[in-house]
Amino acid sequence: MANTATSTIKNLWNGGVEPFRASYGKLMMWFFLMSDAFTFSALLVAYGMVRSAHPAYEGSPEMFTFSQEYWPIPEKVYEAIPFFHGVEAPLVFVGLMTFILILSSVTMVLAVEAGQRMDKKAVEKWMIWTIIGGLLFLGCQAWEWTHFIVGDGITGANLTHNQYGPPAFADFFFFITGFHGTHVFSGVLLNFMVYYRTATGLYERRGHYEMVEKIGLYWHFVDLVWVFVFTFFYLV
Amino acid sequence: MESHENISSIEVKPADKAKIRHLLKVALILFVITVLEFGVAFLMPHEMHTIKVWIFIGMTIIKAAYIIGEFMHLAHEVKSLMWSVVLPMVFVIWLIIALMYEGNSVLNSIGG
Known part of the structure; x- marks a missing residue:
């Protein structure tokens, strides 16, 4: 099909040639991801502005206490891990979440590779691992949210009140990680759909596994957003 | 139109070893950079906050470039x-x- 297109159609404006030499579906996925990237950017831009409009903590990290007067040091907020109550392990849990998401991105790219060589069994295997990675990440996030909301058991954090610092800190935490978590959730649903359609042989009958590539683009994007959230919300 | 209904005609190609090795190498780079970020976060003193922030931003851009370029295949489009x-x-x-x-x-x- 590709050969006939290139050999018979000389005029690029007469149709039959794919713009950017990318298929319609992939190009539309890139369009969607661009618009989604702008939405996430808007959240990060607002976060950057509000954060720099709050005073930073000036003293030494050892003397740090939570206060409404200044923006907290993130690693002092996110220092808990499940099953080890009272143990201070700053950023260890969120680091684990980062590794889980990168790993599921790797399994996704292996599923894409398997799809390109029509290996149904391998696509199924790697999609299952990708789904497991996504579910693990969501579970971690549910735990982190619970811990953040409950806090020390007396005050904790919600949209108007925040034991860790200014209310805006909790607001951005909920909106940014929540918006990202929603993307992971819909990504897991899409991944499951791809797995189901692979297992029932739809893509094999169709003759190609391009849908794995398109959903793969979305899944990598979700991983990409987390890389930015990890840096700007947890590390900086 | 050729038909793809016949399952037995589907030819499964063998795994592309070089390509998979390349993808795993990219994954390893992403892991190493994340570990380095942790190193910077905990080993560099708090007073060097501004330098730390710039290191984090630099590492994030490198990670983003690898994810977009290799995993999302944009560098080869x-x-x-x-x-x-x-x-x-x-x-x-x-x-x-x-x-x-x-x-x-x-x-x-x-x-x-």
Whole structure:
């Protein structure tokens, strides 16, 4: 099909040639991801502005206490891990979440590779691992949210009140990680759909596994957003 | 139209070892950079906060480039597609810097 297109159609404006030499579906996925990237950017831009409009903590990290007067040091907020109550392990849990998401991105790219060589069994295997990675990440996030909301058991954090610092800190935490978590959730649903359609042989009958590539683009994007959230919300 | 209904005609190609090795190498780079970020976060003193922030931003951009370029395959697409995706993001970076500057002015004007 590709050969006939290139050999018979000389005029690029007469149709039959794919713009950017990318298929319609992939190009539309890139369009969607661009618009989604702008939405996430808007959240990060607002976060950057509000954060720099709050005073930073000036003293030494050892003397740090939570206060409404200044923006907290993130690693002092996110220092808990499940099953080890009272143990201070700053950023260890969120680091684990980062590794889980990168790993599921790797399994996704292996599923894409398997799809390109029509290996149904391998696509199924790697999609299952990708789904497991996504579910693990969501579970971690549910735990982190619970811990953040409950806090020390007396005050904790919600949209108007925040034991860790200014209310805006909790607001951005909920909106940014929540918006990202929603993307992971819909990504897991899409991944499951791809797995189901692979297992029932739809893509094999169709003759190609391009849908794995398109959903793969979305899944990598979700991983990409987390890389930015990890840096700007947890590390900086 | 050729038919793909006949399952037995589907030919499964063997795994592309070189390609998989390349993908795993990219994954390893992402892991190593994340570990380095942790190293910077805990080993560098708090007083060097500004330098740490710039190191984090640099590492994030490297990670983003590997994910977009290799995992999302953008580096191997047509160059015009690559630039249509990358260039608009430059304006986003401008907006982030501009509004952080703006936020600082807000802080100064309220006497923070």
